[in-house]
């Protein structure tokens with residue numbers, strides 16, 4: 368999902384920076400930014416990046432075999448993208464969907480004129496996150512479902528809904544339920560059942576507010592395309 372159209376890729380909540388480092392090595396964009404708010408972690412990461420991907424002063428993108436990079440030890444909600452010209456891909460992975468909703472809201476509101484796509488991989492609370500994306504007028508560029516260590520992940524590429532190639536965002540997902548083969552159908556089937564079981568368990572504690580979510584997931588039709 369990380370195509371070569373971006374000038375800046377932001378690995379937000381980067382932790383040890385594995386994702387961003389892979390993007391630097393792939394030369395995925397002229398500059399890959401690492402953002403996290405833990406100072407020790409970011410100091411260690413910066414030392415490693417200096418060792419493996421030394422910045423060569425004055426070198427341009429074409430002459431390097433990897434991306435330039437920058438490390439930002441900060442709260443990502445404070446990001447000011449106008450200092451960086453061009454198109455941005457902001458990646459946030461590995462935090463809860465409710466926290467991620469607040470992060471995406473803060474970044475969009477603080478950077479109203481910037482051209483930003485978001486690539487999001489939340490831990491739980493997908494419905495809340497998708498509702499927030501809809502409220503922010505963001506639509507769907509691509510989405511996929513994957514499983515690793517028996518955990519399911521939705522990966523959502525989202526952009527302003529008036530952009531070319533962007534369709535309406537569904538609160539429960541759209542193309543993740545349209546499966547190109549039997550393996551992906553089985554994956555989606557198991558994920559859908561697990562998700563419904565989760566919200567039904569929550570309904571026993573939280574009552575009526577879960578009903579619209581259960582109704583929305585119950586209306587999903589899996590397709591083998």
Ligand SMILES: C[S@@+](CC[C@H](N)C(=O)[O-])C[C@H]1O[C@@H](n2cnc3c(N)ncnc32)[C@H](O)[C@@H]1O
Nearest residue numbers: 380381382402403404405441442443444460461
């Ligand atoms: C579980 S790690 C996720 C690591 C990696 N992105 C992944 O998907 O495996 C969550 C990281 O988010 C960082 N984090 C949480 N809130 C943040 C914020 N507001 N700004 C920047 N980083 C934040 C934490 O310091 C932590 O390193």
